C-alpha cells in the first residue's frame with residue numbers, strides 16, 4: 001500500500017522525473033570540472049612566461065561551465081521541485097478522497113485536529129522529502145562521487161585517502177542520529193494533532209465554554225498540551241541541532257589533514273601547486289553537500305515518519321463499499337426491516353434489537369421514544385451509514401447492500417438533528433453545490449420549508465453568504481434550510497430526524513402541511529420527541545431501549561393506554577401541541 005500510492009505518482013510523472021534527474025546529473029557533473037580547470041590555470045600562470053591565450057581558453061571554459069550549470073540547475077529545479085508540489089497535491093487529494101469514503105465509525109474514534117495535522121503537516125513533510133531533500137541528496141551524491149573520482153584520478157590517491165578518512169565516521173553518525181530524529185518527529189506530529197484538535201474543539205464550542213465560564217480551565221488544559229508540544233520539540237532539537245555542527249567538525253578535520261599532508265607533498269614535488277588548488281576546490285565542493293546531509297537526513301526522517309502516518313490512514317479499508325456489480329436501479333421507496341439488530345463498536349448493549357416492520361411506498365412512518373432509544377440509529381442504517389450486524393433491510397424487495405451506495409443514498413434525503421450549514425450562499429446551501437436546479441425550484445423548496453420569508457429578509461436574498469457553520473442563522477432557520485435542501489431533491493424516502501425541534505408549533509404545523517402535499521405518494525419517516533409531528537403518520541412505532549414497544553396509528557396507540565399514551569398525556573399537561 002505504502003509503495004503503491006507513491007509508485008502510482010512516480011509512474012504518472014516518470015518523464016519529467018527522468019528529464020529532471022538528467023539535468024541534475026549534468027549540472028553536478030559539469031560543476032566538478034571547474035576545480036581541475038582552475039588548477040590547470042594556476043599551474044600555467046606559475047611559470048614566469050606563460051601564454052595568455054592558453055589561460056584565456058581555460059577561463060572561457062570556466063565561463064561556459066558556469067552557464068551550463070546555471071541552465072541545467074534552472075531546468076532540474078523546475079522539474080523536480082515542481083513535481084514535489086504535484087506530489088503534495090496528489091497526496092492531499094488521495095487523503096481527502098479516502099476520508100470521504102471512511103464511515104462514521106472511523107470518525108467516532110478519531111480527533112478532527114489530528115486529521116487536520118495529516119492534511120497539513122504530514123503532507124508538507126512528504127513534499128519536502130521528495131522535492132528539496134531528494135534533489136539535494138542526488139545532487140550531493142553526483143558531486144561527491146565525481147569530485148572523489150577526480151581527486152583520485154587526477155591529483156593523488158594517498159592524499160585523497162588521508163584527507164577523506166573522517167568521512168565514514170561522519171556517515172555512521174548521520175545514520176545513527178537519523179533514526180532518533182524520525183522517532184522524535186513522530187511524537188512532535190502527534191502532539192501537534194492534539195493541539196490542533198483542542199483549538200478546533202474550543203472554537204466550535206466557544207459558546208458553551210463561555211456559558212459555563214470554562215475559559216480558565218480550558219486555558220490550563222491548553223497550556224499543558226502546549227508545554228508537552230514544546231518539550232517534544234526540544235527533544236527533537238537536541239538531536240537534530242547536534243548533527244550539522246558534528247558534520248562540520250568532521251569536515252574541518254578533512255581540511256586540516258589536506259593542509260598538512262597536501263602542502264608537504266607540494267614542497268616535495270609529489271603534486272603541483274595547481275593540483276593542490278584543484279584538490280582544495282574538490283574538498284570545498286564535497287563539503288557543502290555533506291554539511292547539508294544533516295539537514296537532508298532530518299527532512300528525510302521527518303518525511304518517512306509522515307509517510308508512515310499517512311499510509312496508516314490510507315490503508316484503513318472503508319468498511320462500507322459496493323459489492324461487485326451492484327444494482328443501479330432507482331428504488332421507489334418500499335422499505336422492509338426483518339429482525340434488524342445493531343450494536344455500535346465498543347458498545348455494551350445493542351442500540352437496536354429485533355426490529356421488523358414494513359413501510360410501503362407512499363406511507364409515512366412516525367418514530368417516537370425516549371432519548372437513546374435507537375431512533376437515529378434506525379435512520380442511519382437505512383442508507384448504510386453503518387453496516388447492519390444481523391437481520392436485513394430491504395428496499396423494493398432488494399437487500400440495501402445490493403444497491404450501489406451512490407444510488408441508495410441518492411434515493412434518501414436525511415435531515416439530521418444537528419444540521420450543518422456550509423460557509424457559502426443560501427442558494428448553494430439549498431442546492432448543495434449541484435447545478436441541476438433552477439431558481440424556481442430553489443424558491444419552491446424554500447417556500448415549502450417556510451424559510452423563504454427569512455431569506456427574502458437577508459441582505460442579498462438567496463446570494464447571502466452564510467457564516468461558517470451558519471452562525472448568522474437561528475437554530476430554527478438552520479433546520480428549515482436543511483429541510484429545503486432535502487425537499488429540493490424530491491427523494492424516494494425523506495427522513496426528518498427531530499428536524500423540527502427548533503421551530504415553533506405554528507411553523508411546525510405549516511411545514512407538516514406542506515410536506516403532506518408535496519410528499520404525496522412518496523415514503524416519509526418522521527422521527528420526533530413531539531407527538532404533534534408524527535400523529536398523522538400511517539404507522540407510529542414507539543422505540544424503547546432498541547425495541548419496538550408499541551406500534552399502530554395515533555388513535556390505536558392512545559387506546560392502548562401504554563407508553564405512547566403516557567407521552568401524549570405528559571405533553572398535553574406540559575402544554576405542548578399534541579394535536
Ligand SMILES: Nc1ncnc2c1ncn2[C@@H]1O[C@H](COP(=O)(O)OP(=O)(O)OP(=O)(O)O)[C@@H](O)[C@H]1O
Nearest residue numbers: 108344345347351370371372373374375376377378
Ligand atoms: N457512535 C456511537 N457509538 C456508540 N454508541 C452510540 C453511538 N451513537 C449512538 N450510540 C448509542 O446508541 C443508542 C441509540 O442512540 P440513538 O442516537 O439512536 O438514540 P435516539 O433515540 O436517536 O436518541 P435521541 O432522541 O436522544 O436522539 C444510545 O444508547 C447511544 O448512546
